[in-house]
Amino acid sequence: MFLGKVIGSVWATQKEVGMDNLKLLVIQPMDFRDSEAGTPIIAADRIGAGVGENVIVSRGSPARTLFTDKRVPIDAMIVGIVDSYEVAQEIEANVWKNRNSE
Numbered sequence: 437m438f439l440g441k442v443i444g445s446v447w448a449t450q451k452e453v454g455m456d457n458l459k460l461l462v463i464q465p466m467d468f469r470d471s472e473a474g475t476p477i478i479a480a481d482r483i484g485a486g487v488g489e490n491v492i493v494s495r496g497s498p499a500r501t502l503f504t505d506k507r508v509p510i511d512a513m514i515v516g517i518v519d520s521y522e523v524a525q526e527i528e529a530n531v532w533k534n535r536n537s538e
Contacts, residue, residue, distance in 0.1 A: 437492055437493060437494050437495070437515070438465050438473075438474075438492075438493055438495070439465070439466050439467070439468070439490060439491075439492060439493075439518065439521075440463035440464055440465045440466055440477075440479075440490070440491055440492075440493050441463070441464050441466050441488070441489070441490055441491070442461050442462070442463060442485050442486060442487050442488060442489050442491060443462050443463070443464045443476060443487065444461065444462035444487065445459070445460065445461055445462065445487070446460040446461070446462060446478055447460075448460060452508075452509050454508040454509070455480070455508060455509070455510070457482075458480045458481070458482060458508075458510075459480070459481045459482075459484075460478055460479070460480060460481070461478070461479055461480075461481050461485060461487075461514065462476050462477075462478055463476060463477050463478070463479045463491065463493055463512070463514070464476045465477070465493075466490070468521070468523045477493075477495075477511075477512050478512065479491075479493050479510075479512035479513060479514050480508075480510045480512065480513050480514070481513075481514040482513075482514075483514060483515075483516070483517060484517075485514050485517050489517055489518070490517070490518035490521075491514045491516060491517055491518060492514070492515050492516035492517075492518060493512050493513065493514055493515065494512070494513050494515045495511060495512045495513075496511065
């Protein structure tokens, strides 16, 4: 899972079977410093996220398991809308340091 910000929408009049009623949104991955952290992706949304909101995104097969009754060809799914988050400054500094040393 990762933290992201909704930066846009995708409209598709023709979708694969099983993707009916799924909104598609463009998500910019973000780090805990509210900085961009990767290439934007398209994620399916069933919970009503909107442009400008911070969201939690699940990718890969865990995203598909949300559809128990059908097979859906998706790679990313919004699983939460973030109200707020808190990261301890010391832990954040170590994560930042470890990521930049790789």
